[in-house]
Amino acid sequence: MNLDSKIPEGPISEKWSNYKFHAKLVNPSNRRKYHVIVVGSGLAGASAAASLAEQGYNVSCFCYQDSPRRAHSIAAQGGINAAKNYQNDGDSVYRLFYDTVKGGDFRSREANVYRLAEVSANIIDQCVAQGVPFAREYGGLLANRSFGGAQVSRTFYARGQTGQQLLLGAYSALERQIALGKVKMYTRREMLDLVKIDGHAKGIVVRNLVDGEIEKYSGDAVLLCTGGYGNVFYLSTNAQGCSVTAAWRCYKRGAAFANPCFTQIHPTCIPQHGDQQSKLTLMSESLRNDGRIWVPKKAEDASKNPNDIPEDARDYYLERKYPSFGNLAPRDISSRAAKEACDDGRGVGPVVGGSRRGVYLDFADAIKRDGKKAVEERYGNLFEMYERITGENAYEVPMRIYPASHYTMGGLWVDYELQSTVPGLFVLGEANFSDHGANRLGASALMQGLADGYFVIPYTLPNYLAQNGAKNIKTDRPEFEECVKEVKAQIKKLLDVKGTKSPRHFHMELGKVMWENCGMARSKESLEKALKLIPQIREDFWKNVRVVGDEHSINNELERAGRVADFLEFAEIMVLDALNRDESCGAHFRIEHQTDDGEAKRNDAEYSYASIWEYAGPGKAPNLYKEPITHDEVKPVVRSYK
Amino acid sequence: MKVHLKIWTQKNAADKGRFTTHTVENVSEDSSFLEMFDILNEQLVEQGKEPIAFDHDCREGICGMCSMVINGTPHGPEKETTVCQLHMRKFKDGDTIVVEPWRAKAFPVKRDLIVSREAFERIQQAGGYITARTGSAQDANATLIPRDTLEKAMDAAACIGCGACVAACPNASAMLFTAAKVSHLNLLPQGQPEKDKRTIAMVETMDALGFGNCTNYGECQAACPKGITLDFIAKMNRDYAVAKSKQIAKG
Ligand SMILES: Cc1cc2nc3c(=O)[nH]c(=O)nc-3n(C[C@H](O)[C@H](O)[C@H](O)COP(=O)(O)OP(=O)(O)OC[C@H]3O[C@@H](n4cnc5c(N)ncnc54)[C@H](O)[C@@H]3O)c2cc1C
Ligand code: FES
Numbered sequence: 001m002n003l004d005s006k007i008p009e010g011p012i013s014e015k016w017s018n019y020k021f022h023a024k025l026v027n028p029s030n031r032r033k034y035h036v037i038v039v040g041s042g043l044a045g046a047s048a049a050a051s052l053a054e055q056g057y058n059v060s061c062f063c064y065q066d067s068p069r070r071a072h073s074i075a076a077q078g079g080i081n082a083a084k085n086y087q088n089d090g091d092s093v094y095r096l097f098y099d100t101v102k103g104g105d106f107r108s109r110e111a112n113v114y115r116l117a118e119v120s121a122n123i124i125d126q127c128v129a130q131g132v133p134f135a136r137e138y139g140g141l142l143a144n145r146s147f148g149g150a151q152v153s154r155t156f157y158a159r160g161q162t163g164q165q166l167l168l169g170a171y172s173a174l175e176r177q178i179a180l181g182k183v184k185m186y187t188r189r190e191m192l193d194l195v196k197i198d199g200h201a202k203g204i205v206v207r208n209l210v211d212g213e214i215e216k217y218s219g220d221a222v223l224l225c226t227g228g229y230g231n232v233f234y235l236s237t238n239a240q241g242c243s244v245t246a247a248w249r250c251y252k253r254g255a256a257f258a259n260p261c262f263t264q265i266h267p268t269c270i271p272q273h274g275d276q277q278s279k280l281t282l283m284s285e286s287l288r289n290d291g292r293i294w295v296p297k298k299a300e301d302a303s304k305n306p307n308d309i310p311e312d313a314r315d316y317y318l319e320r321k322y323p324s325f326g327n328l329a330p331r332d333i334s335s336r337a338a339k340e341a342c343d344d345g346r347g348v349g350p351v352v353g354g355s356r357r358g359v360y361l362d363f364a365d366a367i368k369r370d371g372k373k374a375v376e377e378r379y380g381n382l383f384e385m386y387e388r389i390t391g392e393n394a395y396e397v398p399m400r401i402y403p404a405s406h407y408t409m410g411g412l413w414v415d416y417e418l419q420s421t422v423p424g425l426f427v428l429g430e431a432n433f434s435d436h437g438a439n440r441l442g443a444s445a446l447m448q449g450l451a452d453g454y455f456v457i458p459y460t461l462p463n464y465l466a467q468n469g470a471k472n473i474k475t476d477r478p479e480f481e482e483c484v485k486e487v488k489a490q491i492k493k494l495l496d497v498k499g500t501k502s503p504r505h506f507h508m509e510l511g512k513v514m515w516e517n518c519g520m521a522r523s524k525e526s527l528e529k530a531l532k533l534i535p536q537i538r539e540d541f542w543k544n545v546r547v548v549g550d551e552h553s554i555n556n557e558l559e560r561a562g563r564v565a566d567f568l569e570f571a572e573i574m575v576l577d578a579l580n581r582d583e584s585c586g587a588h589f590r591i592e593h594q595t596d597d598g599e600a601k602r603n604d605a606e607y608s609y610a611s612i613w614e615y616a617g618p619g620k621a622p623n624l625y626k627e628p629i630t631h632d633e634v635k636p637v638v639r640s641y642k
Numbered sequence: 643m644k645v646h647l648k649i650w651t652q653k654n655a656a657d658k659g660r661f662t663t664h665t666v667e668n669v670s671e672d673s674s675f676l677e678m679f680d681i682l683n684e685q686l687v688e689q690g691k692e693p694i695a696f697d698h699d700c701r702e703g704i705c706g707m708c709s710m711v712i713n714g715t716p717h718g719p720e721k722e723t724t725v726c727q728l729h730m731r732k733f734k735d736g737d738t739i740v741v742e743p744w745r746a747k748a749f750p751v752k753r754d755l756i757v758s759r760e761a762f763e764r765i766q767q768a769g770g771y772i773t774a775r776t777g778s779a780q781d782a783n784a785t786l787i788p789r790d791t792l793e794k795a796m797d798a799a800a801c802i803g804c805g806a807c808v809a810a811c812p813n814a815s816a817m818l819f820t821a822a823k824v825s826h827l828n829l830l831p832q833g834q835p836e837k838d839k840r841t842i843a844m845v846e847t848m849d850a851l852g853f854g855n856c857t858n859y860g861e862c863q864a865a866c867p868k869g870i871t872l873d874f875i876a877k878m879n880r881d882y883a884v885a886k887s888k889q890i891a892k893g
Pocket of ligand 2: 697698699700701702703704705706707708724725726727
């Protein structure tokens with residue numbers, strides 16, 4: 001397998017310039033001869049589709065929702081980072097680069113991260129020009145806030161709707177190109193396969209989710225911008241339709257998958273209310289600035305009214321274990337500490353699946369100190385959201401929080417040009433593995449999606465196109481027919497099982513296995529257990545799943561069944577990857593590898609690499625390759641938050 | 643708790659459609675309305691029947707995908723709350739709940755509770771953007787924007803494009819949606835060069851798509867999950883009048 005990362009020559013700060021100068025260009029009058037397929041209309045997909053169309057390429061863009069504006073990027077709340085140094089507080093491209101490499105626990109490719117930091121400032125300019133209403137100060141200048149893992153104020157935000165406002169910006173640019181006829185938008189389409197011709201990605205097969213037609217589309221390159229796979233845990237902060245399907249089907253066509261075990265758990269989500277729960281809602285981490293996290297010292301107190309538990313019977317465990325960071329300890333550390341408290345029987349809230357899974361986030365002291373009004377000004381909208389979902393008033397009783405699956409650092413492997421191991425298949429946004437290493441810093445995913453779409457792919461894609469020429473491929477070729485046949489066969493196979501259990505049932509079962517055995521804390525034992533259980537669920541699925549309805553109309557069950565079938569296969573390489581990585585790093589915590597005080601212990605000598613999995617055929621174990629991760633700029637150090 | 647449901651079901655756009663009745667038991671009052679629908683659908687699957695099709699995705703009130711009229715009110719009884727954020731504790735044990743799709747000529751039903759909101763895309767395409775080619779932007783702080791202006795634009799930009807305003811309006815007018823979109827951009831300094839063109843194009847596209855006229859019922863504002871107010875309609879009407887008079891003056 002060709003795993004050349006194609007990192008350009010030169011010092012880190014000149015690599016991107018060097019690349020841009022040496023990359024091949026497509027002459028403006030020739031661009032209209034090319035056709036580019038963009039799958040996904042989130043920040044990565046919409047920005048790429050709009051920018052390429054502006055350059056003169058013809059673009060077809062696909063999403064499964066009824067409008068490109070509904071991609072899950074819309075849900076991001078907190079903000080987007082950029083090295084603008086508007087606050088004059090010592091920020092720079094180099095510092096953002098450094099923070100991102102360190103935050104990723106030294107498992108990301110330095111050249112990519114540097115480029116990300118370098119283009120970050122242009123993103124903010126671009127968004128403001130489009131009319132994105134970032135928060136401003138009274139004088140009219142842009143406002144910033146600081147976010148986890150950084151000592152500077154570099155985060156731009158738009159109320160609690162940064163994702164929606166950024167996406168509306170990219171979407172409006174996309175809609176403009178649709179009106180101009182340069183982009184053809186296909187909504188309510190689900191990509192189900194990648195078509196390769198002479199080894200290159202030249203098309204896709206999709207299901208029209210309205211009439212069930214299996215459609216084929218050809219192009220000179222395919223851009224996959226299909227988001228993350230956090231829903232492998234069933235419950236997550238992702239949207240219902242988020243899946244690994246597009247990436248997984250590309251994997252089965254030869255695109256290697258990198259670091260699938262790197263998944264991020266967010267510490268401040270609203271806990272599960274019971275078995276009927278379908279998704280988890282995130283609340284801004286900023287709550288930890290004023291809320292104090294605790295559980296009862298004794299398990300007997302877990303069911304008591306928290307206001308009746310006296311001060312000396314409470315365990316403010318983060319303050320106790322990490323006196324200097326306290327309640328602001330990093331995401332992975334505070335998530336794990338919550339899990340430990342609940343495993344210890346001291347969790348609070350309703351009993352779900354045999355145990356209480358929640359810890360208190362208490363604002364009583366903040367209210368006493370600053371007054372209710374001040375707290376309301378800071379967090380009013382979050383308290384409202386909490387009340388809407390839980391029916392509880394957090395001014396009177398402490399909030400309950402619990403960690404939830406939130407973001408996936410792993411994804412399809414890409415080189416510096418964002419090209420996968422299948423030539424002509426490029427992967428952007430959360431769907432690729434490139435920039436965040438083993439852990440992503442807050443407000444950096446929005447930045448990466450837009451960097452990829454606005455400022456990276458418009459340079460790297462032409463380099464591929466210019467060397468391969470416009471092929472004007474027709475979809476009546478046998479390669480397309482073959483793919484369509486396989487997709488139809490898979491759909492028929494799902495409908496033909498006619499078992500007794502719903503697709504959701506299997507998704508929940510898989511989610512439970514993944515959360516318990518390959519979630520916040522993993523061990524050889526738990527991972528081996530998961531490796532036994534997953535094939536059993538998969539077998540049961542193919543024997544007993546029941547997909548009602550037919551394939552010729554809107555059929556949510558059929559859609560879900562296809563996605564669950566892919567998760568059931570994907571989960572296995574995620575666990576294999578976690579098992580192979582016999583170290584702790586970033587969000588990947590192997591309980592065998594921790595320091596005396598429970599911190600993740602990296603093993604740079606043996607694991608400073610990206611693990612890259614290649615499909616070896618049905619029923620065969622995948623092949624593992626390794627891309628060494630070198631640190632020429634930032635020397636690895638031990639993270640310490642004591 | 644237990645609830646009885648009267649739900650609009652319709653096989654496809656050509657089908658006439660009808661209400662079907664269902665009962666769901668053992669619903670937790672902490673469940674969301676859509677989670678109650680999940681239980682119903684699991685129940686239907688178990689009986690070998692086809693589940694009710696409905697649109698949803700983020701389930702946190704921001705993507706604008708979910709769309710149900712509950713007991714005659716788009717998104718149901720709770721103020722400024724999308725149906726995915728509505729919880730069962732707002733209902734009583736034993737209630738009968740009527741659920742219908744958005745109903746408007748410009749939003750044809752595709753199946754059961756799913757409608758097509760393609761018309762909104764058309765309005766957006768007519769002018770809901772600021773032309774800013776990638777790479778050509780000036781520094782983000784080069785133009786100062788007073789905070790009040792910004793906040794007002796942000797109020798309009800909060801629209802999630804769900805279409806509840808159209809569903810609530812007795813005339814099925816899309817004025818609130820269009821006004822929110824137009825105002826977000828028209829209020830900002832960056833939006834000035836294309837302001838007149840945008841306003842005319844978006845308003846006229848809206849009219850051409852079969853949405854009704856606005857006769858100031860105000861139901862749209864009451865139904866909007868994001869608190870978009872009628873002021874924006876007034877503002878758009880003013881912007882439109884100005885743009886039109888300039889157009890006429892130019893000949
Ligand atoms: C609740 C929440 C809050 C967040 N907050 C922040 C934050 O404050 N700051 C930050 O930086 N990051 C945040 N993130 C992370 C960030 O929002 C995402 O990583 C990022 O938006 C992903 O963008 P994307 O374009 O890669 O994918 P998405 O926005 O998920 O888009 C995926 C697109 O692919 C399409 N698609 C998927 N599969 C298929 C298929 N098979 N066929 C056709 N189309 C398909 C979808 O329709 C969609 O258009 C948050 C994430 C969540 C869930
Ligand atoms: S499902 Fe996204 S707003 Fe309701």
